[in-house]
Amino acid sequence: MTRKSQKSPALDPIDRKILAALREDGRLTTQALAEKVGLSPSPCWTRVKRLEEAGVIEKYVALLDHQALGYNNVVFVEITLDKHDDKALDQFAEALVKAPEVVEAHLVTGEYDYLAKVVVSGTDHYERFLRGTIYRIPGVRQTRTTFGLRALKRTLSVDPLKAV
Numbered sequence: 001m002t003r004k005s006q007k008s009p010a011l012d013p014i015d016r017k018i019l020a021a022l023r024e025d026g027r028l029t030t031q032a033l034a035e036k037v038g039l040s041p042s043p044c045w046t047r048v049k050r051l052e053e054a055g056v057i058e059k060y061v062a063l064l065d066h067q068a069l070g071y072n073n074v075v076f077v078e079i080t081l082d083k084h085d086d087k088a089l090d091q092f093a094e095a096l097v098k099a100p101e102v103v104e105a106h107l108v109t110g111e112y113d114y115l116a117k118v119v120v121s122g123t124d125h126y127e128r129f130l131r132g133t134i135y136r137i138p139g140v141r142q143t144r145t146t147f148g149l150r151a152l153k154r155t156l157s158v159d160p161l162k163a164v
Contacts, residue, residue: 008142009054011160018047019056019160026060063156071101072118074127074148078112079134082141089113095137102127112144 011019021028028036034044040136050056066074081092089107094103096116104117120126126145134140 009050009056011056015047015051015056016160018044018051022048022057022060023157023159032093033154061156066103066119070121073120073122073126075118075120076146077114077116077118077130077134078144078146079114079116080112080141080143081114081139083139084088084113088139092137092139095133099129099133101125101133 003011009015014037019034021033021036030041030045030048033048034041037044039047048057066072079092081088092114093105093107096102096114099118101118101120103119106115107113108115115157118126118129120129130143130145134143
Protein backbone atom coordinates (compact mmCIF):
# COMPACT_ATOMS: atom_id res chain seq x y z
CA MET A 1 0.00 0.00 0.00
CA THR A 2 1.33 3.45 -0.86
CA ARG A 3 1.71 6.04 1.85
CA LYS A 4 -0.45 9.12 1.51
CA SER A 5 2.41 11.28 2.78
CA GLN A 6 6.04 10.99 1.69
CA LYS A 7 7.32 12.52 4.92
CA SER A 8 7.10 10.39 8.04
CA PRO A 9 5.51 12.27 10.91
CA ALA A 10 7.37 12.70 14.19
CA LEU A 11 5.90 10.27 16.69
CA ASP A 12 5.65 11.35 20.31
CA PRO A 13 5.25 8.89 23.22
CA ILE A 14 1.43 9.11 23.08
CA ASP A 15 1.41 8.28 19.35
CA ARG A 16 3.63 5.27 20.09
CA LYS A 17 1.27 4.14 22.88
CA ILE A 18 -1.69 4.42 20.49
CA LEU A 19 0.14 2.40 17.83
CA ALA A 20 1.21 -0.26 20.34
CA ALA A 21 -2.36 -0.62 21.65
CA LEU A 22 -3.82 -0.89 18.13
CA ARG A 23 -1.08 -3.35 17.15
CA GLU A 24 -2.34 -5.63 19.93
CA ASP A 25 -6.04 -5.06 19.26
CA GLY A 26 -7.12 -3.18 16.15
CA ARG A 27 -10.76 -3.38 17.22
CA LEU A 28 -10.40 -1.14 20.27
CA THR A 29 -13.08 1.51 20.43
CA THR A 30 -11.91 5.11 20.59
CA GLN A 31 -13.10 5.19 24.21
CA ALA A 32 -11.14 2.08 25.20
CA LEU A 33 -8.07 3.25 23.29
CA ALA A 34 -8.23 6.68 24.92
CA GLU A 35 -8.42 5.10 28.39
CA LYS A 36 -5.49 2.81 27.59
CA VAL A 37 -3.21 5.68 26.51
CA GLY A 38 -4.39 8.31 29.00
CA LEU A 39 -6.28 10.70 26.70
CA SER A 40 -9.85 11.78 26.33
CA PRO A 41 -11.66 10.29 23.30
CA SER A 42 -11.66 13.37 21.05
CA PRO A 43 -7.89 14.03 21.02
CA CYS A 44 -7.29 10.29 20.77
CA TRP A 45 -9.53 10.03 17.70
CA THR A 46 -7.75 13.05 16.15
CA ARG A 47 -4.36 11.39 16.66
CA VAL A 48 -5.54 8.09 15.16
CA LYS A 49 -6.92 9.91 12.10
CA ARG A 50 -3.62 11.80 11.70
CA LEU A 51 -1.67 8.52 11.91
CA GLU A 52 -3.98 6.93 9.33
CA GLU A 53 -3.71 9.89 6.95
CA ALA A 54 0.09 9.93 7.27
CA GLY A 55 0.19 6.24 6.34
CA VAL A 56 1.67 5.15 9.68
CA ILE A 57 -1.46 3.03 10.13
CA GLU A 58 -1.84 1.33 6.75
CA LYS A 59 -4.98 -0.69 7.46
CA TYR A 60 -6.77 -2.82 10.02
CA VAL A 61 -6.82 -6.59 9.53
CA ALA A 62 -7.91 -9.85 11.11
CA LEU A 63 -5.02 -12.24 11.71
CA LEU A 64 -6.26 -15.69 10.70
CA ASP A 65 -5.05 -18.99 12.14
CA HIS A 66 -3.82 -20.93 9.10
CA GLN A 67 -4.05 -24.29 10.89
CA ALA A 68 -7.69 -23.67 11.77
CA LEU A 69 -8.28 -23.11 8.05
CA GLY A 70 -6.54 -26.39 7.15
CA TYR A 71 -3.19 -24.92 6.06
CA ASN A 72 -0.90 -26.85 8.38
CA ASN A 73 2.43 -26.11 6.70
CA VAL A 74 4.39 -22.91 6.31
CA VAL A 75 6.95 -23.12 3.53
CA PHE A 76 9.73 -20.69 2.68
CA VAL A 77 10.64 -20.75 -1.00
CA GLU A 78 13.83 -19.20 -2.34
CA ILE A 79 13.39 -18.41 -6.02
CA THR A 80 16.06 -17.54 -8.58
CA LEU A 81 15.20 -16.07 -11.98
CA ASP A 82 17.02 -16.42 -15.31
CA LYS A 83 16.88 -12.70 -16.07
CA HIS A 84 16.90 -9.60 -13.89
CA ASP A 85 15.64 -6.88 -16.19
CA ASP A 86 12.67 -4.76 -15.12
CA LYS A 87 10.22 -6.64 -17.33
CA ALA A 88 11.21 -10.07 -15.95
CA LEU A 89 11.13 -8.88 -12.34
CA ASP A 90 7.77 -7.15 -12.77
CA GLN A 91 6.24 -10.12 -14.59
CA PHE A 92 7.39 -12.55 -11.91
CA ALA A 93 6.28 -10.31 -9.04
CA GLU A 94 2.83 -9.87 -10.57
CA ALA A 95 2.35 -13.63 -10.92
CA LEU A 96 3.63 -14.34 -7.40
CA VAL A 97 1.33 -11.77 -5.81
CA LYS A 98 -1.71 -13.41 -7.45
CA ALA A 99 -1.01 -16.85 -5.92
CA PRO A 100 -3.40 -17.35 -2.97
CA GLU A 101 -0.96 -19.62 -1.11
CA VAL A 102 1.66 -16.86 -0.99
CA VAL A 103 1.13 -14.86 2.20
CA GLU A 104 4.35 -12.87 1.99
CA ALA A 105 6.92 -12.26 -0.75
CA HIS A 106 10.11 -10.23 -0.89
CA LEU A 107 12.60 -9.25 -3.57
CA VAL A 108 15.92 -9.87 -1.80
CA THR A 109 19.66 -9.60 -2.22
CA GLY A 110 22.00 -12.56 -2.04
CA GLU A 111 22.06 -15.98 -3.64
CA TYR A 112 18.44 -15.92 -4.78
CA ASP A 113 16.07 -13.23 -6.02
CA TYR A 114 12.82 -13.75 -4.12
CA LEU A 115 11.79 -15.22 -0.79
CA ALA A 116 8.17 -16.30 -0.58
CA LYS A 117 6.29 -17.42 2.52
CA VAL A 118 3.66 -19.93 1.45
CA VAL A 119 0.93 -21.75 3.38
CA VAL A 120 -0.29 -25.15 2.22
CA SER A 121 -2.30 -28.04 3.63
CA GLY A 122 0.51 -30.56 3.14
CA THR A 123 3.24 -31.81 0.84
CA ASP A 124 0.78 -32.79 -1.92
CA HIS A 125 -0.64 -29.27 -1.89
CA TYR A 126 2.88 -27.82 -1.97
CA GLU A 127 3.80 -29.96 -4.98
CA ARG A 128 0.66 -28.77 -6.80
CA PHE A 129 1.52 -25.17 -5.93
CA LEU A 130 5.11 -25.56 -7.10
CA ARG A 131 4.21 -27.28 -10.38
CA GLY A 132 1.01 -25.38 -11.10
CA THR A 133 2.08 -21.90 -10.05
CA ILE A 134 5.80 -21.29 -9.56
CA TYR A 135 7.14 -23.46 -12.37
CA ARG A 136 4.61 -21.99 -14.82
CA ILE A 137 5.91 -18.46 -14.33
CA PRO A 138 8.31 -17.66 -17.18
CA GLY A 139 11.93 -17.11 -16.17
CA VAL A 140 12.16 -19.26 -13.04
CA ARG A 141 15.60 -20.87 -13.00
CA GLN A 142 15.49 -22.68 -9.67
CA THR A 143 13.81 -22.91 -6.29
CA ARG A 144 14.85 -24.10 -2.88
CA THR A 145 12.29 -25.03 -0.24
CA THR A 146 12.39 -24.99 3.55
CA PHE A 147 9.44 -26.24 5.59
CA GLY A 148 8.84 -24.37 8.84
CA LEU A 149 8.46 -26.62 11.86
CA ARG A 150 7.06 -24.16 14.42
CA ALA A 151 6.62 -20.39 14.52
CA LEU A 152 8.57 -18.84 17.36
CA LYS A 153 7.25 -15.33 16.71
CA ARG A 154 4.46 -14.10 14.48
CA THR A 155 3.59 -10.41 14.22
CA LEU A 156 2.65 -8.08 11.41
CA SER A 157 4.52 -4.99 12.57
CA VAL A 158 7.21 -3.79 14.91
CA ASP A 159 6.30 -2.76 18.46
CA PRO A 160 6.59 1.05 18.41
CA LEU A 161 7.27 1.21 22.16
CA LYS A 162 10.19 -1.20 22.09
CA ALA A 163 11.85 -0.49 18.72
CA VAL A 164 12.86 3.13 19.18
